[in-house]
Amino acid sequence: MATSKATAQWNGTLKEGNGVMKYSNFEGPFTYASRFEEGKGTNPEELVGAAHSGCFSMYLSAILSADNFPPTSVKTSALVHLGEDDGPKITSIDLNCEAEVPGLDADKFAQYAQTAKEKCPISRLFAGTEINLSAKLIG
Amino acid sequence: MATSKATAQWNGTLKEGNGVMKYSNFEGPFTYASRFEEGKGTNPEELVGAAHSGCFSMYLSAILSADNFPPTSVKTSALVHLGEDDGPKITSIDLNCEAEVPGLDADKFAQYAQTAKEKCPISRLFAGTEINLSAKLIG
Numbered sequence: 001m002a003t004s005k006a007t008a009q010w011n012g013t014l015k016e017g018n019g020v021m022k023y024s025n026f027e028g029p030f031t032y033a034s035r036f037e038e039g040k041g042t043n044p045e046e047l048v049g050a051a052h053s054g055c056f057s058m059y060l061s062a063i064l065s066a067d068n069f070p071p072t073s074v075k076t077s078a079l080v081h082l083g084e085d086d087g088p089k090i091t092s093i094d095l096n097c098e099a100e101v102p103g104l105d106a107d108k109f110a111q112y113a114q115t116a117k118e119k120c121p122i123s124r125l126f127a128g129t130e131i132n133l134s135a136k137l138i139g
Numbered sequence: 140m141a142t143s144k145a146t147a148q149w150n151g152t153l154k155e156g157n158g159v160m161k162y163s164n165f166e167g168p169f170t171y172a173s174r175f176e177e178g179k180g181t182n183p184e185e186l187v188g189a190a191h192s193g194c195f196s197m198y199l200s201a202i203l204s205a206d207n208f209p210p211t212s213v214k215t216s217a218l219v220h221l222g223e224d225d226g227p228k229i230t231s232i233d234l235n236c237e238a239e240v241p242g243l244d245a246d247k248f249a250q251y252a253q254t255a256k257e258k259c260p261i262s263r264l265f266a267g268t269e270i271n272l273s274a275k276l277i278g
Binding site: 001002003004005006007008009010011012013014015017019020021022023024026028030035036037041042043044045046047048049050051052053054055056057058060061062065066070071072073074075076077078079080081082083084087088089090119120121122124125126127128129 | 140141142143144145146147148149150151152153154156158160161162163165167169174175176180181182183184185186187188189190191192193194195196197199200201204205209210211212213214215216217218219220221222223226227228229258259260261263264265266267268
């Protein structure tokens with residue numbers, strides 16, 4: 001269907017070194033401090049969270065649109081928790097969604113949101129973690 | 140250990156709508172065309188590929204450094220294949236790594252690279268796909 005490309009480079013050791021992640025027209029520098037402390041720069045978990053919230057929002061729009069409930073907007077945030085379990089591990093991701101969908105009731109919306117959580121391709125990719133969803137109709 | 144945050148918004152239907160993914164100081168617009176066709180913008184798979192290549196490169200540096208083989212550089216590209224299997228699915232990710240590591244032989248390097256492929260936290264997160272690794276010492 002589609003192939004996407006990205007690259008990264010790390011120079012030097014874990015703690016003194018530095019890296020950059022690149023895709024499209026974006027270059028994101030990262031370091032040990034930007035990943036594990038409060039240092040300036042980005043980290044892989046931020047990209048993973050953005051990909052997940054983006055894919056979930058698009059997929060939810062797709063299944064709502066297919067059933068003639070085109071959403072005005074779907075806003076989703078992702079909190080990506082990096083912990084430890086026999087080495088570093090993404091222990092969970094919290095998705096928090098607020099959507100404006102004319103004509104849809106809350107119970108039906110909750111079912112659509114649950115389906116998007118289970119079926120969107122980034123959720124399917126992230127089989128190695130627990131995904132927690134909170135979804136609310138607004139507007 | 141660390142929590143990272145990102146957000147996204149999708150407006151309108153799947154095909155006519157548009158979205159944006161945000162984290163750190165980055166805003167990446169995306170559309171149906173930028174995900175499934177050749178349209179301008181980014182998509183979740185590019186972010187996922189950047190996160191994977193970045194995490195793999197950093198983790199490989201970490202385990203090499205811990206054994207007193209600090210790498211000069213670790214460069215990794217990711218090809219993320221979005222296909223179909225009972226709905227849209229990331230069917231595989233190809234990681235291609237070239238690293239400059241003074242004093243290390245090719246066989247030992249291959250073992251470190253294999254370990255990074257299995258143990259880096261983004262690989263562990265991506266349990267829902269097949270990860271193919273090609274890794275080569277250079278320099």
